[in-house]
Structure formats: structure tokens, C-alpha cells
Amino acid sequence: VKPYYYHCFNCHTQFSASEIEQDRHYLCPKCGKPEKNKPLHGALLISFDYQQLKKRYNRPFFLKQPAGQIWRYPLLWPLQPPEYAKDPPFQKIEWKELFSVDLPATKIHEIRVDTHTVKLLDETNNPTYSYKDRASTLVALKARQLGLTAVSTASTGNAASSMAGICARFGLEAHLWVPENIPEAKLMQILAYGGQVHLVRGDYDTAFDLSLEISQRMGWYNRNTAYNPLTMEGKKSGAFDIFIGLRGDLPDYIFVPVGDGVVIGGIYKGFCELQHLGVIEDYPKLIAVQSSGSNALIRFMQTGKFEYLPAETIADSISAGAPRNLYFAANSVRESGGFALEVDDADIVKSQKLINERTGILVEPAGAASLAGYIKAKSEGKIDPDKKSMILLTGSGLKDIDSLKRLHRRPDAFRAEVWQERYVGE
């Protein structure tokens, strides 16, 4: 029985679950090596026996599923008892337990932009209010399966608050490495969940490198995005929920905000799996949207070379000078027939306001970059506006009150008498 296996994105070597998981590898044991301020070389991917699984997980099966209940297809997650399952400290995950960590049934909404309607995948009502929960729940389940009690992650804020919240739910200890300029609401959210915050004087890339070193030293299970293969696995669930939420009527374009490149990579992988399973024939073109202050993927796709530049953008969740999942993300964009484009912070802020005011969905700046990308791509004629577009709203605006404060002035307060005069007195 080979329920799932790992393989290296770069050298293509295959590994069994026990080789990777029991020995606590994250990158390819042969060619992987994390380097300071660089995309990861030797990231591992997980594959399943799609020929077997397609008998069970076919198109009618997915069309019957409710969105968000991702554990209803347990064999598509790397949680099935692997070949080392009989050895301690391996712990069995009960399906009942899985069902208790479902995501809410994500709603797909719409927004009217000029004369066109765009679909929204709204992730702002997830358990900790961002897309990251899709990865964090899978990582927490794996930590428990491996008998580990502490999880560690570097983050600009969302991944950390997500991991802290999910760890609280699972009774795990959480260590979070975040840059000191983390938005205050996200910091407070982490602290409220009881997470151990390690505030780093430096940027996300510094926190990333540092956390790897110390997690390993301390024996904490590492959830760094892209580094831990389960992060992309968890994030592939977005593709399944898009298929389910749209009852199979997929969009032609999906606009995805890109920082480290794991969300876009995950969504691409999810669609590939749906294709392997015979559920869909073609998948949507994925369009990577970056802030012009954090555009490493765009530069890489133009030049074929990675060059490190410190990132600076109001959209903290997609601020990454060295996107760790760069190679797979670029591949995802290319293979899907999409492209990458950058938007200014000013456009991101404008789109954020548009979404908040037109849909009643409160998004953070990074979550609105996707709409800014759609508007730009449309105005530049890079997409066919009459084809179906969807954008991802990846995190809640309540997590970054400071960015709202830049947009909105606190109104003056008046005494009742003044109001009465103003409205009634005339």
C-alpha cells in the first residue's frame, strides 16, 4: 500500500512518507537546502494514487460535496495511515476529529466592476479570518499524527495568527516568528490565542531564515510556508472549494495575490489533481498579482533569474523579497496559461475600498490586490473581459485596522443638541 509519496520539484527523486516524515525532512533530502533570502530549492511535492482514487472521487462525487468540508475526501490529504503508522509516537487521527475542524462553507459572492461581474472567493470568514487556515489545519493534524506538541512558523502575520489559533483549537504549543512591523491587530490576535511571539527586528525574510534554524534546534514542527510541503497541500483545497462552490462551472481566469507563492501553487495543484481524477478537463488560467513593492515573481518570470530585493508594500501579507515557492509558483502561472502582473499600493487601496463598500466583505490590502490586478489586466487588454473571472479575497480587513485608519478619518463627535439642531431644528 502506497497511500501517498513525496517527490522533489527540482531533482524529481521520489520518497516514501516514512522517509520524509519520520526523519522530519521538509526539503528534498538529496538536493534541498534552505538559503538565506532565496527561494527554496528542492521543495517537496506530495502525490497520490490518482488512478485508484478516481474510481471514488469523480465529478458527480465532488458536485455532491458541500464547500469547506474538505475532509469528506480524506484520501486526498497526506493523513492516511502511512507505512510507518504502527510505530510510536504515531497517533491515529479519527475522522470524527477531522470533521470538527472543517472550514466554514465558503461563500462565493460577486462584485460588479463597470459592466462586468466578477466572482469572489471569500476567505475572510475562516476560523482565524484568512486563507492560511487551510494550511494550518492540515499542519496541526500532521503534528498531532507525528506525536509532536509544538509548531513553529515564520510569518508576516496571517500565517502566524492562523497557526496560533488552530494550535489553540488542537491543544498544541505555537511559536511564531514575525517581523516587528506586523500589524497590531494580527499581533494581538496571536497573543490572544496564547501563541508564543518571537518578534524579529528585521523583515519577513529574516524571520523565515531564523525560524528554520531555531525550530530545528528546538524540535518544533515547522510550518514555514513552502518549506513544509503540507502548506501547499492544505492550500490546494481552495481549488476544490471553487469547483464545488461554482457547481463545476469554473471561471476562465483566477486572480491570486502572490507573496511567497504558495496559495497560487496550491490552487494550481488542486486543479491538476481534479484533472488527474477526471473531474475537469481544463483548468482556469491563474494570474499572479503582486505589489510593485514586492514583485520578485514578476521579475523572475521576465528575466528567468531570481534577484533579492527587500520588499515594501502596504499589503503586508504578500510582502516577500524572496518568495520561497518562487519556482513552483512561476510554473503554476505558466502551465495554466496565465501571467503575472504588478499593481501599485494606491491601486490596492482603491480596490480594497471598492470591495468593502460594494460587497460588505471587509478585506485586508493583500486580499484586495486580486481585484486591482483584474482591473489592470482588463484595462490593458490582457484578458477577454467577456470571459468569466474570479478573484481571491484572502484575508479580513479587521486584521489590519491600521491600513483602514490610513483610509478613513475618525469623524467629529457632536452633542445630541447639535444633532437635533442640525437635522430637526430647522
Place this chain on the structure above:
Amino acid sequence: VKPYYYHCFNCHTQFSASEIEQDRHYLCPKCGKPEKNKPLHGALLISFDYQQLKKRYNRPFFLKQPAGQIWRYPLLWPLQPPEYAKDPPFQKIEWKELFSVDLPATKIHEIRVDTHTVKLLDETNNPTYSYKDRASTLVALKARQLGLTAVSTASTGNAASSMAGICARFGLEAHLWVPENIPEAKLMQILAYGGQVHLVRGDYDTAFDLSLEISQRMGWYNRNTAYNPLTMEGKKSGAFDIFIGLRGDLPDYIFVPVGDGVVIGGIYKGFCELQHLGVIEDYPKLIAVQSSGSNALIRFMQTGKFEYLPAETIADSISAGAPRNLYFAANSVRESGGFALEVDDADIVKSQKLINERTGILVEPAGAASLAGYIKAKSEGKIDPDKKSMILLTGSGLKDIDSLKRLHRRPDAFRAEVWQERYVGE
């Protein structure tokens, strides 16, 4: 055809939908009159033809429903075409539109407190992150049905941010009357949705009275809680979702944070309707939890008399010196066989921490008052601890970052070198 009718809680006079809705009454046309800093006299209730409805909405029907999809039983909401439906400016509400404003399928979680397990109704992932969305969606639908384009409400913060968000979704104008000490995150949330904020130099009670006067003058549809009968109607949906979420296995006690008393009244009304429909035989005992700084209901239930005292509590969402729904709330507690009890702000804060850290659900102080109430009731022997208890978590902690800041200190930031020395260097 009499799809639903209104009747006065105090003088029991019945009114048709057209008498109340077309003439824009909120309180009983015969005996209702809002008074400054006083509970409302002449609040209107809505009743349906339960004898007819029970043929359709029976126990097996509710057991088949998914939680949160409250429009699947459309005849239990005062939105069915009433007798005046042919007259303009009445607008038809399409069922399709209703389905687009579903609440997320509320999850029922558990928390372990000492040796007992308590169920949680988690409302922190609603569209605008609080229980109030249940009322606001119904109010917005009614505004649209009446052909109105602006809605107005007084609020300590949650009702206003909820109404602003839901109005954004429906393309309605929102006017929000809030005390100037409103938590900053809630203020920013309202502004982000494009709501018109009227900041009042005074407390919630002042904002309440003022908003009534000015809404009427301006012709805005008023959503003031308890004043607009649809607020309690919307909030009754919590009872249906509790029944559905627990597959009919209702708790013996439900602890509800009480400010104006509309949530507890709504839940009571929901359970009464389930009883009228023959879905349940008995309903849970409802236990009203108030902060000792805002305990008007408790004093009223002890003395039989209402006395106005300005409210002051960290739990802003249940801060109300003059609970507008006082009489119905007291009735709900009494009729259900429950009781009211008060908890200190310090206990609320302790419970907030407990919930955040043990469940990964971020709650605001008011949302945690219910747990503080459970702990106190148990320690004082007021409930049988072996019977089933449930608590309501009414709003997200992200909406009140300031209260988290009082709990958690920002940690010091260190340079990478320092971390490395600390953990690795030895």
C-alpha cells in the same frame, strides 16, 4: 390570506402587516411610545399561522436543514408577500436573492471547563463577525421590500458595523449612531463599509433616543434593536440553528450575554415557534448574563421596577443602561425557567482569555460573558453541572483590539543575532 401579523406585547392588540409596515410603525400604534432612557413600552411581536406551517415545517424537516441557511424556511420570516404587496413601492424579494445572503453554517464547538464540557454557539465568523447579522439581513431585506434606500440604527458598535456591512452588500445607504467611545476597530469597520457615522457625545442610550428622532425626520428605515420588530425576528434564527446544529439534542441551559435583551428574546421566541410547530416539546432554560456595570435586567427581575443607571463595562456590546427589550427579555428568562446573573468585568476578561486560548475562537468581551456566567452559576450551585450547557459567543475579538491590548503586552523585538545566541549559541 394572513401570512403574518403583528401584536403588541403590552396591550395585545393585533395589527395586519400593512397597518404596521405601510404606515411605518415600529411600536404599537395604540400604546407604544419611546421614552428617553427607558425600556420600550408597546414593542410589537410578529406571529405566523403555526397551525398551517406545522404541516410543512416539522421535526424531520428541520433535522434535514443545514445550519445557517435560514431562508430555506421562508414562511417563518415576515417577508412573504403581505396583503399590500401589489401596491408600489413594494418590491418583490426573489428567493434567489435570499439565498445569496445566507449566514455561514455556524459551527457548534465545545470547551472543556474543569471536568465538564460546554457547547459553544460560535457567531464570530458571521459576515460582519457578530450575531447582529441575523437581524441586519432581515432588516435590509425588509427595507428593500418597502422600496426604501436608507437604513439607520443606534448601536454600541456591533449592530452598526453589522448594518453597515449588510447595507453595503444590498446597495443600501446606512446611517449609524454610535457613542464616541466606540472601540476603534468597530468604527473603522463601519467606515470601511461606507457607512455614514454619526458620532454621539454621550452613551448608547443617548444615541438610541437621538437616532429615533432623526431617522423619522429623514425618512430612514430604523433598525434600532428592539424598536424595529424585525430585529428580534432575525435573532430568533439562533434557536433554529442551535436545534439544527445539535441535531435536535438541545441543551438544558443556554447562557446568553444580555444588553438590550433582544438576543435572549429572539432565542426564546425561536424556541417557542419550534414548540408551536411541534418540532420540540420543551425548550432550554435561558440564563441571562449581564456585567455588574450594566445590570438593569437583574435589578428589574429582583424588584419588578426599572431604574435607569448609566452603564459602564468593558463589554461594550452589552452596555445598556436602559435595555429597550427589558420586559420581553425578563419574560423570556422567566418563562423558560431560567434566571439572570451578573459577572464582574474581571471575570469576563478571564473567560475571554480561556475561550481564546482553549478553542482558537477569538471572542470579544461581551461574547465571553456567557462563559463567565456559566462558571459562576456552576460554582454557586445554581445549575446542575451534569446537565447539558451551551454558551453563546456573540462577536469576534478582532472587533475590539483595545480590549486585547489591555490583556497582552507587545513583546520586545530582538535582532536575529540575539535570537541565535539565545537559542542556538549555547
